[in-house]
Every structure is written in structure tokens, then in C-alpha cells.
Amino acid sequence: MAQERHVDFLELWQEKMFLGQEFLTWLWLSSEVDNKFAVPGGTEIEVWFENSIRLEIGQGQSRKSVTCQSSGQEDGSGWAEAFTAVWRNKKVSNARLRIRSDEREWALTLPSDTLSPKSVKLLAGADFKQAESGKAALAGALLDRTTFLVELANLLENLLGLFLGLRLSQAWETEELPRLKGWVARWAQEGQPGNP
Amino acid sequence: MGFIKGMASMSRYRLLEEPEGGLTDEFVQRRLEENAFVDIEETSEESSLGWVQIFDQLSSAFPPEDWRFGEILAFSLRLDERKLPARTLSRYCAIGEARFAAQTGHKPNSVKKKEIKDALRQDLMRRSLLDTKLLEVVWLAENNEVWLGATGEKDRALFEEAWARTFGLGLRLLVPVTIGQEILKKPLLGQLMALRNPSSFGESE
Numbered sequence: 001m002a003q004e005r006h007v008d009f010l011e012l013w014q015e016k017m018f019l020g021q022e023f024l025t026w027l028w029l030s031s032e033v034d035n036k037f038a039v040p041g042g043t044e045i046e047v048w049f050e051n052s053i054r055l056e057i058g059q060g061q062s063r064k065s066v067t068c069q070s071s072g073q074e075d076g077s078g079w080a081e082a083f084t085a086v087w088r089n090k091k092v093s094n095a096r097l098r099i100r101s102d103e104r105e106w107a108l109t110l111p112s113d114t115l116s117p118k119s120v121k122l123l124a125g126a127d128f129k130q131a132e133s134g135k136a137a138l139a140g141a142l143l144d145r146t147t148f149l150v151e152l153a154n155l156l157e158n159l160l161g162l163f164l165g166l167r168l169s170q171a172w173e174t175e176e177l178p179r180l181k182g183w184v185a186r187w188a189q190e191g192q193p194g195n196p
Numbered sequence: 197m198g199f200i201k202g203m204a205s206m207s208r209y210r211l212l213e214e215p216e217g218g219l220t221d222e223f224v225q226r227r228l229e230e231n232a233f234v235d236i237e238e239t240s241e242e243s244s245l246g247w248v249q250i251f252d253q254l255s256s257a258f259p260p261e262d263w264r265f266g267e268i269l270a271f272s273l274r275l276d277e278r279k280l281p282a283r284t285l286s287r288y289c290a291i292g293e294a295r296f297a298a299q300t301g302h303k304p305n306s307v308k309k310k311e312i313k314d315a316l317r318q319d320l321m322r323r324s325l326l327d328t329k330l331l332e333v334v335w336l337a338e339n340n341e342v343w344l345g346a347t348g349e350k351d352r353a354l355f356e357e358a359w360a361r362t363f364g365l366g367l368r369l370l371v372p373v374t375i376g377q378e379i380l381k382k383p384l385l386g387q388l389m390a391l392r393n394p395s396s397f398g399e400s401e
Binding site: 002005008009012013015016018019020021022023026029034041086087088089090091111112113114115116117118119120121135138139141142143146149151153157163164165167168172177180181185186188 | 198199201203204205206207210212250251255265266268270334336339347360366368369370371372373374375376379380384387388391392394395396397398400
């Protein structure tokens, strides 16, 4: 029973593996265009991608990937190589990004297959401090960190929910995808941002 | 790296079932103790995998005050491993076989060779250093969620095997599609399950 359930999960995960890459690609392009995301409940989330993005196309032995570094320009031109890769149908498979909501700001790495946050740092809004020795201090640090990580997990779920809502709507094919494609095309073909 | 110090990484799991008698301290304590880490420092065992306290990797005792922190349960999975390079073993075997030949005046047959090899393996294993890995685990009882403080595939497999053996409770890794299943309502949920074709953000393929 448990084994069957696990096999079903693996099949489903494999079948829908593209969702994570689409989500990260959408999140990156949207963050370059809009920067801010309004999620249900009135929360506003700011997202920006830091200095390195890995993009991929294909699976297994036919997989091709490229890692692009941002040269740091604020108008997005630092990502010229990455925009070109997207134009050639690669999608984001791993990236270092920052997320800000209310007074909290996080830095984290997200792989597209699991969206499991890696190397998470809390940069603002609370003290993600090193635990002192002593059981009470360690327990306090564990509880604080768990609370912050629950908040981060909720923010990521909100962003994924926003993406899936769009992805599964008619507006995906008629509005959102053409809007982002047009933006990528102008970057890739003309080397400058167009009107989103 | 994890939930107490340094940068944090986590794999999220949904707990799919509860223990038959509910999630009691007795249940957790008994299961942790039954699957506690066993020290192999003074043995020739190759590896040992089991639970230790989250704040003390040397302790395999589990009074609730050392793993229950309100609605959060926390402990660590400890793996001690010693590796014996095949080249090292075969060099020592050659020496052992030569010594046998010098002492007896004839080469060892296959049975004797195996005997020499087994004895040397045991001796070398006992003398080789142990490598220790710790994987922190946090169980959010109110949310039916379990976190592993690592994201690698091997670490996840190690944890999943230990979790199943210890608690016998089903877990499902939270990945984009399973998170989607949890947060979407009908009819979007049905559309998610029916979705087959990836979109392209670039020139037509």
C-alpha cells in the first residue's frame, strides 16, 4: 500500500516536473517586469533574482543547461544571456533570489524540482541569530527559526498559488504568456526591454 | 546546517496519517528509543543509523523535554560510516597472503584467502575513522508537516527509510504539484491534474 502510494507520487511528480521550471521562469520574468506580487489576503510580496540563474532544456541525456550570471544593471540588462536562453526555450531550474514581505526579507536558493528552500538567510525583520549554548537558548532559537521558516514556506506557497491560478486560467494563453514572451523577445532580439 | 544555526535548508513533507492511538509522548519516545543511534566507535561495523537528541548528538535518550517544544517535535538522525578503500584492502590482503606463504611454505587456497581477507577487513575497519552526518528533523504537529534539514536526494532517501522504520507513518514530499493539490480548489484542481503540456516562454519550438 505504502509502496504503491510512493510509486503513484513518483509518477505524478515526474509527469508534472515542468511546473516548477515554469513557475521559476514566470517568477523571474514577472519580477523583472513588475517586481511586486499581490497575493490573496492583501499581502504584497517583492521578489528579485540575485546573481546566478541556471536554465535548462530537455530531460535525461538530452538535457542542456547554462548558468547565467547577472552583471548587476538595475534595468535588467545584466541578464541578457539569460533572456536569450529563455528565448531559446530554456527554463529556470535553479536560482538564488530574495523575497521581501512586510518587514521581513529573505535570501534563498530554489531548485525547480522540489521548490525546497536551500541556504536560507533572513536578512531583515528579525534576528536569525546563531543560537547560544544552553538548552533554553537553543530551544528558543529552534522555535524562532521554525516560525520564520513557516512564514517563508507560506510566502512561497502564495506565490506558487498565484502562478497556478494564472497558469490554469484562459488568460495564461491569451494575456500572460504573450506579455512575457513579448518582453523576452525584445530583450533577445533588440537587447532592450519592451513594453510588457 | 539547519534549524538551529547557520543557513537553513529544508525538504517539506506532509504527514499522511496519525498514529493509531494519537500522537502521544509515549508513542514518540518509544519509537525513538527503539530506533536510537547505536555507537560503533569500538566495533568494526561499517555504519550505524539512528536517532539522537537535536541539541546533543551524543545522547540517544529521549525524555519528552528533550524533543518536545510545544507543538514542535525535533530530533536528529545520525549516520556514522567508515569506509575502507578497496585498494587498501587488496594491498593488505597481498601482504597477508605473502606472510601466510612464508610461514607455511605454500600459497593460500581460496578458502584461506577469504579467511585472511575477512580478518583483515575487520581489523582495518576497526582502525579506520568514522565519518558522522547529522540530519535535523522538525515535526510540526499542528500542521501535520515534517521538515528535514537537508535537500539532497541521498539525504532524503536516508531520512525516508529511517522515518518509515521508526514511525511507520506515511509521508509525501511537498513538490510543486503536491503543493498545488493542497492549495487549489475545484475546478482548478482538476485542471492541474489534466495539465500535460509545458508552456514555452521563447520562440516557438
